[in-house]
Amino acid sequence: MTDPLSAREAAHANVTTQPVVVAIDGPAGSGKSSVSKQVARRLGYGYLDTGAAYRALAWHALEHGVDTSDASSVLDVVGDFAFGIALDPDAYSVWVGETDVTRAIREPRVSDAVSGVARVPAVRQSVNAMFRSLVAGSGYAGVVIEGRDITTVVAPDAPVRILLTAAPEVRAARRVGEVVSQDAASVAAALHRRDAADSTVVDFMSAAPGVVVVDSTQLDFEGTVDAVLAVVREGLDAARAERPDA
Ligand SMILES: Nc1ncnc2c1ncn2[C@@H]1O[C@H](COP(=O)(O)OP(=O)(O)O)[C@@H](O)[C@H]1O
Numbered sequence: 001m002t003d004p005l006s007a008r009e010a011a012h013a014n015v016t017t018q019p020v021v022v023a024i025d026g027p028a029g030s031g032k033s034s035v036s037k038q039v040a041r042r043l044g045y046g047y048l049d050t051g052a053a054y055r056a057l058a059w060h061a062l063e064h065g066v067d068t069s070d071a072s073s074v075l076d077v078v079g080d081f082a083f084g085i086a087l088d089p090d091a092y093s094v095w096v097g098e099t100d101v102t103r104a105i106r107e108p109r110v111s112d113a114v115s116g117v118a119r120v121p122a123v124r125q126s127v128n129a130m131f132r133s134l135v136a137g138s139g140y141a142g143v144v145i146e147g148r149d150i151t152t153v154v155a156p157d158a159p160v161r162i163l164l165t166a167a168p169e170v171r172a173a174r175r176v177g178e179v180v181s182q183d184a185a186s187v188a189a190a191l192h193r194r195d196a197a198d199s200t201v202v203d204f205m206s207a208a209p210g211v212v213v214v215d216s217t218q219l220d221f222e223g224t225v226d227a228v229l230a231v232v233r234e235g236l237d238a239a240r241a242e243r244p245d246a
């Protein structure tokens, strides 16, 4: 498969002082992580999974025996939360201090606790600052960042902003295929419960002005990657047309 960016486009990305940001939001199971990772590979960009930070903080809080539904208890453990994440899409790993939590943060107990952690405003401010500095210091020409509020809060000025969606039953079925420790009905119910809780904090079900919707309901994985890459190309072309000498 050929790289969708020409050498000229790649060179353009390299001369900018800040990495190009491709911002992708969407509900659980829409394909954000897997599609973003593959898009990053195809572009030679870094990949930042912001949900991993919220999950890692939820894991950290649970390790400390904290009630994650209590905001002040959550804030008590933010102080010694040493988060680490690899931005290389081929070497994805997530750390809290010296502990590799890459797998542990996908456990249902963490998924069930994460919305409580993510609704604390001070937590969001702190991780958002961390995301911006991770991108700025990434060393990549561009970074694909995915989450819930990337297109609206973390990187509202990104040249490429996408809302990745899929029908609720399709998203649930995809997640059921991944979680082997729970029955299908429980996995689907947990996913919809988490979306409902998260939706009270940020709106990731409808596209903000200027955000392009990619609906993956009828697309297979490669088709979704190609659809996102087409939007990236359009967004970068439009940004270049606005600032031809940048
Ligand atoms: N367009 C698609 N068609 C079929 N399966 C997909 C598609 N996009 C993603 N998947 C699969 O669905 C599952 C959930 O995707 P994931 O990237 O984890 O979603 P999210 O990060 O939005 O929760 C993964 O197993 C992934 O491989």
Ligand SMILES: Nc1ccn([C@@H]2O[C@H](COP(=O)(O)OP(=O)(O)O)[C@@H](O)[C@H]2O)c(=O)n1
Pocket (backbone or CB within 6 Å): 027, 028, 029, 030, 032, 033, 050, 051, 052, 054, 055, 114, 115, 118, 146, 147, 148, 149, 150, 194, 198
């Ligand atoms: N930018 C983000 C990313 C994730 N989150 C929170 O982190 C949780 C885990 O995000 P995730 O992206 O790993 O979830 P999935 O879509 O992969 O299931 C979400 O359920 C939200 O509570 C958020 O609030 N803002």
